[in-house]
Amino acid sequence: MSTANAAVHAAHPGHLDTSTGLDSRKMAFWTFIGSECLLFGSLIATYLANKGKSTVGPYPHEMVVDGKHVEGILNIPLTSFSTFILLMSSVAMVLALNYTQRGIRSKATLWLFLTAFGGSIFLGCQVYEFTHFWHEGLTLQTNLFGSTFYLLTGFHGAHVTVGVIYLLTLTTLSARGRIGPEKALNVEIAGLYWHFVDVIWIVIFPLVYLIK
């Protein structure tokens, strides 16, 4: 297979000799993403079902308890910043894929690294947030908000951590010249994972942080 053909197959594996005519790895990965939708669906449902049912503080948003005004614990400016970083890392990811498909190795490596770097900043913000909450007295056992909040955002953070490791591995491979246009599907699948993690945050951010 020529390089040009290989690049085309990597970018659009719609002409492969499989039962569906589609690349099996991509099919399997979309199926995995589908199952992840159900996982996060159940976690989000658990959070929403128990929203506002905590009998003791700390509470997510400011509210009046027994005639007293209580401040919310969520840090909206910090989370807005980390959301911005995660969205930007998604932009970096599509650019990395585009450069990989075009065989521009140096730029592909750079954008892959920037994607992982963005994910690391997001994780740093989450670690800071969790540590702050812990010092404020919000643990997994404190109240329903603590249990469901840590469960939902913690699972998402674990996915981001896996994504960062995945991307750093690809960055190293790309820097060593082991990911060319013929292997662009590897980057595309990593991109699918990363964008999915972003999409989940797009749902979590308003539901947990913005909507009271």
Place this chain on the structure above:
Amino acid sequence: MTSETREIIHDQHAHPTNRFYIVIGGILILLTVLEILGYVGETRGVFSQGTAALVIGVLSAAKFFAVVAYYMHLKFDSRIFTGIFLFPAMLGTLVIVGLYMAQQILPRWGASLGF
């Protein structure tokens, strides 16, 4: 021009450009800013809680579909992938709506009706 060459040229043109991806990124940022403004508006009493929730929900849905369609390439890829993703995504949404209704909405309705 052979059919193979035409295919390669077609596929090369089928790829969105970097500029396109950056524009989508800009739209995502804009929508996020609007979401945060919705939150601020609700906090300062400009919007009611329900209006803010609706606005933020619609903006969030727009961001969701933009990322899935353009960054995850579902708009350009096989419809099979769309089906594989959307079916469980809708199932997950049903679980969220169902549990939220059962735990949050129905008890309130029941209480207001005196049950």
